[in-house]
Structure formats: C-alpha cells, structure tokens
Amino acid sequence: MAGKKGTWNMNQEQKEELLHLESCLSLIQENIRLYEAREQAGRKEVTALFQAVKKGEGDSYGQLTASQNILEHTQNALRKNRAALKKPYFGRIDYDDLTYESTERLYIGKNGITKNQTDVVIVDWRAPAASIYYENELGHGFYYVPEADDVEIDLHRKRTYDISDGKLLGFYDDDVAANDELLVKYLSQNKEAVLGDIIATIQKEQNEIIRDIPSKNIIVQGVAGSGKTTVALHRISYLLYNYEDKYKPAEFCIIGGNDMLLNYISSGLPELDVKNVRQMRMDAIFPYFLGNHFKKSFRIVPDLPEAPLKSRLSFVRKLDAFLKKWQEDALSIQDITDPELGVVLSSANMEEARFYHPDLSLFQTEKLFNERLASRIRFLCTERTPEYKKAKLLNYRKYFDSSRHKWTEDSIYLAFLETLSGESEESCSLFSATIESVRKKRFDVYDVASLALIKKRILQKKEMDEFSQIIVDEAQDFGETVYYVLKEIFPPCFFTIMGDVSQNIRYETGMNDWESLKKALFKEERDSFYLLAKSYRNTIEISQYAGKVLEKASQGSYRIQPVIRHGLPPEIHRADTASLPALLLETVDAVKAKNFETIAVVCRTEDEAAEVRSILDITDADSSAFHNGVMVLPVMLTKGLEFDCVILWKPDESRYGNNPREAKLLYVAITRALHELHLMLDADPSSLLL
C-alpha cells in the first residue's frame, strides 16, 4: 500500500515513480528537440513566403497564412514542453472507467504532453478527467464532461507529487487533492514562486467554481485571500480550453476598479496559457459602450455626493421606467391610415413587433416599424404603377424618425434628473450636484452607467455583442446600478462576479451584502452563489489580527478560516513624529534584507503616500504597474493585490476610526500581507486593532 498522508514512500513504488519521471523527462526532451527543429524550419519557410508575398507571387499569401498557423502551433507545443521540464506533473489518478469499461492511470500536469503528437502522456489540468483529482473521493463517483454525459468511475488512488527542477522530492497518497502539507509548503514561498504552482493545490470548493458551466451567472463571496482572483483566472483558462469552439479569448472581458489591479491580474494570464482577453476599468466599460463620439467630450470624476443614491437599484429602476415611458410616448402606437391605401400598418402589427423584440432601442424599433411599413406599402401597391409605389414609399420612408429631435444621452439623463427633482422639493436638492456636473459633461461611474442604459433603450442603432463572458473582480466596490446596466447592455453575456463585502472600500455606494444582487439581478434558477471561507494568503498571525478588525467591519458575517501556516506576529514600531521617518527607513531595510520580493508601504491617503515616497526616495509615483521591490500605495489602490510584506503607515485612530467604513479599509490593508506585517506609529494604534 502506498504511504499515508505526509509519509515518503521508500519502496518499490518509489523506484517506479522515479523511473516514470525519468521517462517523462526524456520524452519531453525529445519533444523539445523535435519542435526546435520544426520551429527553425517553419521560420525559414515563413520568411521565404513573406518575401514571395511581397513580390506578389502566385498563391503565396494563402500559403503564408497556413505556414504561420503551423509555426504558431509548433511554438506553442515547444513552450509547453519547455515549461514541463522542471515539473512535468503534480498529480496522478488511478481509476476504473465504468462508462467506457477501461482502467486508467492519468498523470496530470500544468501542460498536456503528448508522444508522437497524439498519445497523451500527461493530461492538461483543464481536461475533464483531471477534475477527478480535484473533486472526487476514493470509490464510486462521476466526473463532468462539458456538453456530454457524465462519466462513471471507481477511483482507487489519488497521488500528489512534490517535484522541483525535475527532481522527485516526494509523493503522497491522499483522499484530498494537494494535502495541507504541500499547500503550506507552496504558500510559504515568496509571491512569484507561488503563482505558477497553484494548479497543483486548487481546492475542491475552488475547483467547483472554475469548472462550472459557462452558460450561467456566478457570484462568489470570498474572504480576503480565499483565491477569488486566482479562481477567476483559472476559470477563464478552463473555459477557453474546454469551450474552444464556442469562445474566443477576445469575448472575455475582465473588469476591475483600477488599472493597478487589472495590470496585476493580466500579468497572471500568460502563465495560464491565456492571451488576448480584454480588460477594462468599471468606469471605462460604459464610455466604451457609449462609443467614440461620447469619449471625446466627457470626463470621469470621482463619485459625486449623490452617488450613494444613484448606485441603488431603486434609482436605476426609476430611470428604466422613465425610458420605457419615453419610448412609448415617442412611438405612439396607433393604426397608420393612408387616405388612398387605407390602413397601411395596424397597431396590432406594431404591438406584435414590440412583443417579439422587447429589447430593441427606440431607434431600432423605429427602423423595424419603417421596414414593416415599407413592406406593407409594397404589398398594397401590387396593382399600382411603379411610380405610384415609389412615391408612396418615399412618403412614408421616415414615418418614424425620432432622430430629428437630436436627443443625446446626457440631454435625456438631465430630463430624467429634473423629473426626479420635480417629484419633491427634497429630491431637487438631492440631485443638484449631479445636474450641475452633467451639464459640464462630468460624470461619475453611476452617471456613465445611466447614460449607457439610455443609449441601450433609446439611441442605440446596432447591438453590441462582442463580449460573451464578463468577469468582475473586487465587485463589492460598486453598487447595484452598474450590474443592472451591464446586464442590459450586454444581453448575451454571462457574468462571474467575485467580491468580498467585508472589503467594500466604497462603503456608501458599494455592496455591503449580496442580497439585492442575488434576488433581483442574478436570480435565474441556474445562477449560482458560492462562498469561499478559507484564506490562503496570510499567516495565522496576520489572519487573526485581521479577524479583530473584520469583526468591527462587518459584524463578522463572513469569517476567515486560515490555512494553518505560522509566521511572525505583527510588529509595532513606535517613535515620535520626528523620528518615525528614520524608523521607517530602518524597517524597510530590515525587511529587504529578508529577501522578500514584494514589499508595500500602505498609507491612508495618496498625499501621505507621496510623503512616504519622498522619505524612501521612491519616484515611480504614477506608475500603475505592479512590480517587485518596494511600492508605496494609498490603501484604496491596494485592493486585490498582495505583498510578501506589508508596512502600515500610521494606522491610528485619526486615520482608521472605529466605524465599519474605516474598519473595512484597515481590513483590506492588513490582509494584503502574505508573510509579515509591520505597523509604523507615532500615536496609539486605532482602537480597531485592540
């Protein structure tokens, strides 16, 4: 029998495993030689064909495209084999396939490896059968195959390997994939080392989200460090691998709150074999939908004072009702009667068109009505002369034509805001800042979302169907309005929404619970809500420190369950105000000496961050790129990021008061730290920390 959890198997099996690893490595080396030779030949061929195309020879363009495709394929295979050389696989499953009546032993790796280009020797982690490794327990079970029937199996063994630099360090048989020992080993490494290895330790509850079907909406509430971003990236990789015929990478769009987060996320994608996925900030996706004419003349501003009201469902629903009424008034559905031809288009005909196309904008509906009108006129003029028919068609050509009003999104929005203001004296003053700002073409994210809805309902001429999957990270930082609008403006799209209400840094506008989103927007039977409670990022000591703050941030509604990994307790460095900069320099030097790859000094505001940058003589203030070394950031910009070591600058009562709003900010700051947390103080720490 193979060794129990955590024991190193010093027996025949070990020898067999060593031999197997050797044979895999030599196959990979052979593959690399083969693909290198092919790549060289392919490059020569492409260069020659390129010259031929320039000279305009024969069918060289078609040949060039075909050769470029083959070259790309070869380069891909070469990259995968090279990557597999250090760690060809991380898991193995032995099972009887009861559906196809066979016995299988599959080695699972980050990259699928084949022999003679056809025989699978190592199975890609995204392949359907690999889900057995992550999800099934020993014994009878099933695994899911996209768009096919489940396969019935009897699982005998699940084995996890610890392989580094092509050397087998150990293997463990366990019912649970990637037992805690291996997980903790990975988590104890520095940030960079961890990224590439996660597929070996993906947990069951994470795997369920990664492999859930694409034709549904998913909301994930996960505590800080529970792997939401990680799961989102793996899900994209999984869906593109398994639904290759259905989705192209450019149909995926990742939405985040700021460029730093998007930059951080996108840096992880190539590692997972994903290229060309789109990314946009939340406040950029609506202007993108609104189009170029809009982008030229507007400015996005931070949330205006009325943002809390505008972020709520009640506001966007009122806007939608207003727009429906606007449509109805503009269309005025009544029989259209011609003095000579009689009824040319009946109200019933128009009602029917509206019934079957409820999502068309006013302009699209008018186009449809005009087309129906024209075809009815052609029919009614069958017996008439061509000139008569032509004259009638011309007469009714633009019967429905609201474009003559020259409405714009902002003019309609102003009309709506003014209607709201008319509702009561109170609401007039409630929206005055927004009205003033909109007149100057300055919009916050909720205004641009509203404008996008207006375009969708009234002014849109062509559907926008370029996205099929939208993935929102740090989703709690935005209110329901943006989700309502996103769903309406990209109707064929499915959403994966990742967030943590305890980290809502925009307390008044963002999401402090998921109820309305779950109940009102993503309420289809197949939509799912997942919870991730385990945190993989922080040491126990840091998690417990964060836990105290969390209690105050969200009454402990979603508690953290840390993976057992110990580190140093958070350390307080205290000095008087004049001496604190010197103490900071000393602390930074001390943590740098520990060879941490990423260190962040986290400040309450951007102004303080600028101050600290000058203390540390750091000049890359406006760079939105996440990088190794020391970064100084205001807490708002640290959302979604993580660092080996975090140094908190002055987390005292004046900066983080004892209220849920500031508790959430402090919770975010603390939970950015993987291994060490330091606090620099010239006063007593915030009571949130006591």
Ligand SMILES: Nc1ncnc2c1ncn2[C@@H]1O[C@H](COP(=O)(O)OP(=O)(O)OP(=O)(O)O)[C@@H](O)[C@H]1O
């Ligand atoms: N199954 C896993 N095995 C190993 N490491 C993991 C696993 N899941 C997550 N991690 C690691 O835990 C850390 C946190 O993951 P991630 O940033 O995805 O969490 P998050 O939920 O998005 O966090 P936050 O909400 O705080 O931004 C990362 O270093 C990630 O690599």
